[in-house]
Amino acid sequence: MSRDQILSNLRTSLASSRSWLAGEAQGASHDIPPYVLPPADNLADQFTAELRSLSGQVYRVGDDAGAVGQIGAILAEKGASQVIAWDMREIGLAGLPQLLAARGVALAATDIQGGGRHDRLQELEPASICISGVEAGIAESGSLLLRHGPGRPRLASLLAPYHIAVLRSSQLVRGLGDALAQARSRYGDDIFTATSNLTLITGPSRTADIEMTLSLGIHGPQEIHVVLIEQAAAAR
């Protein structure tokens, strides 16, 4: 069988090249740097500047009420009637369910599993807004780390043209190394036990495949709106 053949070939090959490869492997530290750029003073400022440089929107608010107000403004501007969202408990923003109800904005049914998958996808397609929470925000690249899973559908940051993400300043880390180390310490060996997917999002969907000219929103959201809640530590 091919598995055994491939592994056997690999072992034969490694018999002659393992020592060279191992030598190269010892040529440098395997320690993962927590971040790779000169550290900035303020993570929220750095995150904001980075994401804005990628044409992402960042709204800095002081509390949950401020965040809800901001989301309300975006919903109004986009004229949304249906949103594809994480379960409200997973987003964890006080007042958001009430806002959606008050505006008459429907929460789309996001479960596409089982029969009728294609039909349900067609029903989701017209939604103009995605709303999600995040696992972490990475300051030096303006990235969001999303840990998907039950109540946290991937489509809620993917399918619609506008993606709103709720980020708390306590979730900000400096670099990718930090974010991965944090995930490891938080979940240990169970990072993928309850979920099949972690996604890093760094700015709006983009392409430069035609004449190297940047164009936003090719397949994923063309706009990303991050509502950054900067609560003082004591207030939480």
Added chain:
Amino acid sequence: MTTQSISFYERVDGALHDASLKTALSRATERFIGNRAGAIGALSDEAALRDTARAIRAGALSRLDELLAQLATNVESRGGTVCWASDGEEARTYIAELAKARGVRSIVKSKSMASEEIHLNHALEEAGLEVVETDLGEYIIQLAGETPSHIIAPSIHKTREQVSELFHQHLGVPLTDDIQTMTQTARTALRQRFLKADMGISGVNFGVADEGAVVIVENEGNARLSTTVPRIHVAIMGIERIVARMEDLGVMLQVLARSATGQKLSVYTSMISGPARSGEEDGPEEFHLVLLDNGRSKILGGEYAEALLCIRCGACLNACPVYQAIGGHAYGGVYSGPIGAVLTPLLQPDLPEAYMLPQASSLCGACQEVCPVRIAIPDMLLRLRADAVKAGKAHPVEKAAMRGYVMTMNNPAVYRAGGRAARLGSRLIGRKGRIRRLPPPLSGWTHGRDFPTLSGTSFGEWWEEREKKRKEAAQ
């Protein structure tokens, strides 16, 4: 493949005379080079990060047998299925039969060099399946019936006018010169393909052994859609693309994005471990990982093992002055540029003239200089040239010239006499200190360049004369 039926020299000649290709290539490579330089230059410690990237890759390869088995076991424990494919045929058959067994009609694909390597689309279409490339660049060249000309930007050889014409022909939309309009046309056309697809096929940037995960890096969102929306996800991974720990991504993703496009991170990085878990509302019901060997396990044991460190960032293509001049198609293989000149003779040895690709390099070393894992590409090109000579592929004129070369250089008397004759000859055919046309086999030189006429005395003769005079003066 159309590119294989004409000779390497004809492809090069065609490329060098293609004015729009030249414009497109210089626009793309200059942009990529500038973006990369800015992003790499901003790092706190560029050298250390690249050293670590190299060490991580080498360490993973040094226990590839163990890590690959670990990856497969973990994928299976997450509910995924693993196909070990020794060659393209096994991979193609597995995927086609899977599609048939599951009643798949329509397939969406996100960019995968491994699938290009095994000509997967062709096989799936033969099996009656509808396959759509969804990366914008790949979609464009699929409509055009072509192959990628760049690892990162497969359609850089196409102008906006050509793209607009393709969309007009195939999608019935009006002609436009607005790129944003074309992008939205592609979004609309492809969106329905995603929603109706039964299977998504993706490549893999990194397989993470300890988590049984595959990592897919992209900017458009087509890979996310391909791996989230259809009920079946098939990921194709070259067996060498492995890292031991999820934490290693903290280095590899950083050097990949910076080297490829100059981004700090690509827009989307999906880490996928198995099919959707119970309670997950989206994601595929089935996850299949195809581990493609196709010659890699053999390469690992030889003097080209270092080529397997490659993370397919494309930086060496952009930096290469030969690639800048001729573009990707001239190479004739799936992989182009400096790393393509190494990989093609190794992975596609039956490709006619694959042995010639290592000749298409001035050995300037720009590729190695930008490589995020510091692959010594020029050294490997030299070894491949030696392999070709050993295999008897050198031109008879070159063989004769080399015999003459050794005879001349190793016999000072012949060297001196030959030198005198050549210097005299140069003055016979040259005028005003320059030669405008050399005889064959050197006539290629004077096609676009002059050669100087040579002085009557060699340095060696001058030196001996000087020493003789000095001795006489001292006596």
Added chain:
Amino acid sequence: MTTKPGRRRVTLFVTCIVDQVYPGIGQATAALLESQGVEVRVPRGLTCCGQMAFNAGFRDEAYAVAGRTIEVLRGSDDVVLPSGSCATMIRHLYPELFQRSPYAGPTADLISRTYEISEYLVDVLGVADVGARYSGSLAYHDACHGLRFLGLGRQARTLLGSVAGAEVKPLPGHDQCCGFGGLFAVKQGAISEAMLDQKLAGIAEAQADLIVTGDASCMTQIAGGLSRKGSKTKARHLVEVLANMTDARQ
């Protein structure tokens, strides 16, 4: 031959192309070294480093030529070459050519005492100014092998910066290959010419009287292109500028 204690002595390996095509470059190199009080020796019978055959993939032929060169240079003083490319052949490629051969030991010894001329002047002798003068403007082309395999470039710029009367101009694409590449220039002539065109475009932008480089091979390529295009700009070897020999040949 006796030497005064403390007096430096080097073996000059001018390389085959300089010996036969550009004797002036060899003379300039010798003159530069002697002006620094270094005694220069040129062993009879030294011809070629073997790079032409090695780069073409003819390793047996390269072994024969380079093996003889190793023999000629065995036990000599420091070896100095007016070529980053041939110095790269010795320092970077001889180890692969001679691995597991009787020459492996002599190779390591040779590598430990082999220098490119600008490297020898600046890094070994500690010279920054050789007292040259040139009235005109010049721009420096980094020859690939010296730049990327020996880390050269700084030394030449230091020396050129001290040339009295010379205006040193930036060369756009100074580290971009000129397209020479040995037999590549003939076997892949069309690609080589396309690369040369790029180089010449940068040179035209620089608007310098002289393009200066550290390898006779690149110089031949660039000068050949400039000559064919009828440009007024000339290409010269670094040592010709440093030894005030820029007018020595047409």
